[in-house]
Amino acid sequence: MTQPSVCRQRVVVNLDNGLHLVPCSQIARTSRRFSCDLRIVNGDTTADSKNVLDLMQLSAIKGTELDIEAVGDDAAEAIEELIALFDSNFDEP
Amino acid sequence: MAPNEKMINKRGIAVSPGVIAGPALVLGVEDFRIPQRFVSVDAVSSEVARFEAALDAVCRDITENEEVARRQLGDQYGAIFAAHYQLIRDPKLIEEIETLIRDKCFSPEFASSRVLRKYAKEFQNLGSRYLAERATDLFDLEKRLLKQLLGERREELSHLTEPVVVLAHNLTPSETANLDRQFVHGFATEVGGRTSHTAILAGALEIPAVVGIGTFLSSVSGGELVIIDGNHGEVIIDPDEATLDRYRDAKARLHSVAERLLSLRPLTNETKDNVRVQIFGNIEFPDEVVHCTERGADGIGLYRTEFLYLEKNAEPTEEDHYSAYRQVVSAFADRPVVIRTLDLGADKVPASEEFSDLASENTVLGLRSIRLSLENLALFKTQLRAILRAGVHGDIRIMFPLISSLLELRQAKMILADVMEDLEEEGVAFRKDIPIGMMVEVPSAAMMASEFAREVDFFSIGTNDLIQYTLAADRSDPAVAQIYNAGDPSILRMIKMVVDAGLESEIPVTVCGQMSSDPKFLPLLIGIGLRQLSVTPHAIPALKEVVRSITLEEAERIAEQALSLDLARDVEHHLREELKKICPDLIL
Numbered sequence: 001m002t003q004p005s006v007c008r009q010r011v012v013v014n015l016d017n018g019l020h021l022v023p024c025s026q027i028a029r030t031s032r033r034f035s036c037d038l039r040i041v042n043g044d045t046t047a048d049s050k051n052v053l054d055l056m057q058l059s060a061i062k063g064t065e066l067d068i069e070a071v072g073d074d075a076a077e078a079i080e081e082l083i084a085l086f087d088s089n090f091d092e093p
Numbered sequence: 094m095a096p097n098e099k100m101i102n103k104r105g106i107a108v109s110p111g112v113i114a115g116p117a118l119v120l121g122v123e124d125f126r127i128p129q130r131f132v133s134v135d136a137v138s139s140e141v142a143r144f145e146a147a148l149d150a151v152c153r154d155i156t157e158n159e160e161v162a163r164r165q166l167g168d169q170y171g172a173i174f175a176a177h178y179q180l181i182r183d184p185k186l187i188e189e190i191e192t193l194i195r196d197k198c199f200s201p202e203f204a205s206s207r208v209l210r211k212y213a214k215e216f217q218n219l220g221s222r223y224l225a226e227r228a229t230d231l232f233d234l235e236k237r238l239l240k241q242l243l244g245e246r247r248e249e250l251s252h253l254t255e256p257v258v259v260l261a262h263n264l265t266p267s268e269t270a271n272l273d274r275q276f277v278h279g280f281a282t283e284v285g286g287r288t289s290h291t292a293i294l295a296g297a298l299e300i301p302a303v304v305g306i307g308t309f310l311s312s313v314s315g316g317e318l319v320i321i322d323g324n325h326g327e328v329i330i331d332p333d334e335a336t337l338d339r340y341r342d343a344k345a346r347l348h349s350v351a352e353r354l355l356s357l358r359p360l361t362n363e364t365k366d367n368v369r370v371q372i373f374g375n376i377e378f379p380d381e382v383v384h385c386t387e388r389g390a391d392g393i394g395l396y397r398t399e400f401l402y403l404e405k406n407a408e409p410t411e412e413d414h415y416s417a418y419r420q421v422v423s424a425f426a427d428r429p430v431v432i433r434t435l436d437l438g439a440d441k442v443p444a445s446e447e448f449s450d451l452a453s454e455n456t457v458l459g460l461r462s463i464r465l466s467l468e469n470l471a472l473f474k475t476q477l478r479a480i481l482r483a484g485v486h487g488d489i490r491i492m493f494p495l496i497s498s499l500l501e502l503r504q505a506k507m508i509l510a511d512v513m514e515d516l517e518e519e520g521v522a523f524r525k526d527i528p529i530g531m532m533v534e535v536p537s538a539a540m541m542a543s544e545f546a547r548e549v550d551f552f553s554i555g556t557n558d559l560i561q562y563t564l565a566a567d568r569s570d571p572a573v574a575q576i577y578n579a580g581d582p583s584i585l586r587m588i589k590m591v592v593d594a595g596l597e598s599e600i601p602v603t604v605c606g607q608m609s610s611d612p613k614f615l616p617l618l619i620g621i622g623l624r625q626l627s628v629t630p631h632a633i634p635a636l637k638e639v640v641r642s643i644t645l646e647e648a649e650r651i652a653e654q655a656l657s658l659d660l661a662r663d664v665e666h667h668l669r670e671e672l673k674k675i676c677p678d679l680i681l
Contacts, residue, residue, distance in 0.1 A: 017221075017223040017224075018221055018223060018276075019223055019224075020224060020227060021173070021176045021177075021180070021221060021227050022169075022172045022173060022175070022176045023231055024176070025175060025176035025178075025179035025180065026172075028179055028183075029179055051183060051184075051185050052176070052179050052180045052183050053180070053183055053185065053186060053212050055187070056219070056224065056227060057215060057218060057219070059219040059220035059221070059224060060220075061220050061221045061224070062530070072142075091168075091169075092169075
């Protein structure tokens with residue numbers, strides 16, 4: 001068996017209203033396309049990135065630093081897509 | 094059955110006494126009632142299937158909403174519904190709900206409500222206000238699911254078939270008035286103050302009620318056992334056995350005190366040294382006359398006629414007024430019935446829609462009460478005609494509310510004279526010598542009491558508004574409840590001024606308003622010279638006991654001491670201690 005790949009990347013929330021329901025649902029929808037385990041960490045709180053309710057509870061307001069962690073075959077690809085979401089600022093103006 | 098480790102204790106303002114325990118009917122955030130909390134083990138798989146079907150239907154609705162929103166409003170609005178879709182399709186959420194149905198035999202309605210409200214509560218604790226407000230999205234989803242699940246079974250407040258206690262964000266006065274007393278045994282609301290109309294109505298319905306609790310509905314799904322303690326202002330959700338026992342005891346004890354007090358009924362309201370004190374009842378509905386007669390009231394000191402206007406969506410006719418007044422006066426053949434003319438804001442009177450644009454946000458200081466009547470003469474004259482006509486059947490008296498200047502009083506009296514002239518011309522029977530009184534509830538009227546006393550036949554001090562206007566504290570706002578205080582020295586002095594003015598002109602003075610229903614204020618009021626009170630009917634027996642337990646000398650000493658104190662807090666404490674000496678078992 002090959003060692004599953006582990007990826008970790010830090011992002012900063014740049015949304016005026018924080019990571020609210022709409023961006024959380026975009027993250028969850030994107031995450032569910034991948035088979036790897038995906039987590040987002042804010043300090044002591046860890047959320048399953050495929051779960052909207054979990055993500056909301058990160059309570060990530062504007063400026064919060066989050067760590068995205070992925071473990072599994074498509075980890076690198078998944079992280080890349082999530083970073084792209086943050087980079088586009090979730091299509092908010 | 095569900096375990097009770099989740100007992101929740103909430104505190105609010107006690108507005109109607111008594112203790113009751115019953116299953117909760119939750120109104121407000123949602124209008125749905127969960128009829129059934131548990132299902133039988135055999136039904137579990139069909140109930141899960143029912144839940145999944147409802148979920149599919151909700152998802153179809155959301156998708157439709159999303160398309161419409163994207164087309165008509167733009168993508169960012171459509172995205173909100175896309176988020177709702179993700180949320181309700183969340184595998185973890187669905188699993189949680191289905192587990193409750195499978196393992197605990199929760200009904201799908203109860204399980205969905207429980208789980209969504211649990212998350213809503215967690216959202217409410219999130220780091221920013223904006224995130225916390227997302228709880229609303231969860232309530233929205235809950236509403237959608239319940240609507241699907243309950244379908245035709247949606248139950249309305251007016252179609253109850255078994256006893257409940259109602260928990261609501263707010264109840265409007267008309268909702269409160271229409272509560273079915275057979276099944277609604279108590280209620281508790283998140284907003285409201287001691288003297289809001291809803292609170293006054295709860296007293297009239299004689300069901301235990303607590304208001305101004307603050308946010309608590311998110312912790313209740315409906316169907317839970319809830320205790321409402323209308324004496325202490327407590328609401329206990331899912332009480333444990335020990336608490337339930339305590340409440341059963343309290344209920345029994347209250348019952349025995351009430352029985353003893355009722356036995357005072359045939360006795361006269363007089364002090365130990367034979368000073369006669371008249372105790373009248375305050376009523377809202379004609380039916381309530383019974384509450385007064387069965388407790389030995391000396392008459393009706395305040396008949397609030399507002400509910401004639403609130404009950405229907407149309408202006409009451411002269412006959413509507415007349416038959417209500419006649420019903421009240423027939424119950425009191427020889428005793429006085431004081432009818433107060435309309436005391437509402439322009440926003441509440443259907444016929445005054447033309448004025449409701451003028452009604453500013455702060456209706457308390459706006460066009461309401463006698464001011465509205467004087468602006469809307471047709472409405473005013475209809476009521477005056479009915480009062481005058483009913484006057485031939487008994488001792489009816491008329492009272493104008495919210496008088497703030499002599500000019501206003503004179504205008505009102507002039508219109509009354511016009512109406513009399515009309516009736517005379519038409520040959521309709523009416524009471525020509527009807528006594529005319531006014532409420533003293535605006536500080537300007539209290540300051541000018543000596544002048545007013547020469548132009549009316551009686552005063553009635555409306556403490557609820559007088560306190561609100563004197564201390565500039567909104568009576569329905571829990572945030573300023575500490576400031577709104579009947580024991581404030583300024584209020585005691587104001588009342589004394591009015592009583593003195595009445596004595597000087599030899600006209601009777603009554604105190605109506607919540608203050609006079611509170612037994613601890615009674616010795617003080619008698620001590621400063623009052624001989625008439627008008628109170629919530631259920632307070633009559635306790636007040637009678639106080640009257641019959643003191644002497645005038647004692648009352649005067651208590652009043653003198655109270656008037657020498659600087660702070661409302663000290664006045665309250667003093668009066669409470671004195672009452673404890675006079676009638677210990679009236680201290681709740």
